[in-house]
Amino acid sequence: MDVRVGAGAPPDPFLGAADLLATEHDLDRPVRVRVRDDPDERTWTAHYDDHHVLNISRQAATSAMARELALHELAHMVRYEQGHASHTQSTDEALFLALSGRDVERRKLTHCYQIANHMRDIYADDITLSVAPAAKLVQFLESQLAAAVADAPGPGPTGAAADSRRVSVGADPDITAVNAAFALALVERHGLIDAEHRLYDLARAAAADAPTVGMETFKRLFRTLGEDPSESDFRRDLVTATREYALDAGRAAD
Template sequence: MDLRVTGSAPPSPFLSARDLFETEYDLSLPVRVRIREDPDERTWTAHPGEYHVLNISRQAATSAMARELALHEFAHMHRNEGGHPSHTQSTEEALFLALSGRTVERRKLAHCYQIANHMKDIYADDITLTLGPADKLVSFLESGLATALADRPEPATRPGSERISPSADPEITAVNAGFALALVERHDLVEEDHRLYDLAYAAARDAPGIDFGAFKRRFRDLADEPGESEYRKALVSVTRSYATGTNGSTAAD
């Protein structure tokens, strides 16, 4: 793999990730790692054509998760090169099919893009989890949910009226919790008494209008090698379910 790192961060985590990735997989196109100074810059991959770009904040690039984040993005690149439907299907097309003729809140539309990214992440992590221990990934998922649930209000005087995750949107937090459990169950990473389950169930209680269990099953049970039509139907169905508050499995093609 041709790998180049530009920016103010040591290249060692990316070189280590490359060496580990190449024990099982390879990439045909060169990889350019671009370190961004914005600490809020999320880690993401672009595919301009003749090479891949891994964009990552300097904060993330110097964190304990740097190697694992790079491995995850290399897996996305591998899925892209392999033409996997999860990485070739247009999210915009799927959302048009799912939501045509419907009025959807802007926040829910943004959340649908996040859900589509979760589905891509499932397939990327199907690769990364073959390459080594998953301890850091589980801790990362646990930390993310704990952060979303951190700012609890004072107990309300009316029983049952208190919210569990006031600072984060409770609906997408519940979906995110379903994704986290789906990933660990798909790969048998933790036991059922793991703290991640407690956090996920707390998020689910905060969003009673979200069928948390259904979203978990949808993510967990994604077919390993779906055809284009099968994947499109799954993406249309899950985004329509979230945006419209329904849980039917019928989807347009």
């Protein structure tokens, strides 16, 4: 596996992530790591005909989670090269099918893209959790959710989107509840915590702050995503999740 790290970050976390991934998977295309100055960017992956790019903030690249974040992005690259439906299905197409003819506020539309990212993250983390210990990821999910819950102004459409790997100032209670659902779905899908874990308390607090969002519904949807869906299956699941959030959040949840 060809991984080349640009200036601004130590190479060890990225090479270590590649070594972990190589125990079960390989990448046909080389990986270029680009370090960004914006600390809010976290990590994301871009795919090209002849290589992948792992973008990461300098802050994340030098953090204690650098190897785990890199491994997660490498797992996305594996899914892309596999042609996995979660990474080939167009989000724009699914959202158009789900919301055609409906008026949806920009905030909720932005959150629908984040929900699609969560669904892809489930499949990427199915790989990461097959090759690496889970303890640091669980701690990371807990700390991120705790920060979002503490920062939430209470029920209502305020703040900006935040995901399991990015928490914005003034975290929006609605998407924080979905983030909580994602965190619980991931750890339950892999049997990583017991019923007394603090994540459950945090998730209940997040759900209480967003009473119109079906946190349990989203947890069930994320947790039960099929291992190897067809594009039709994944598109159906994404349409369902989009409608649940954008169109059904106004009714009483769960």
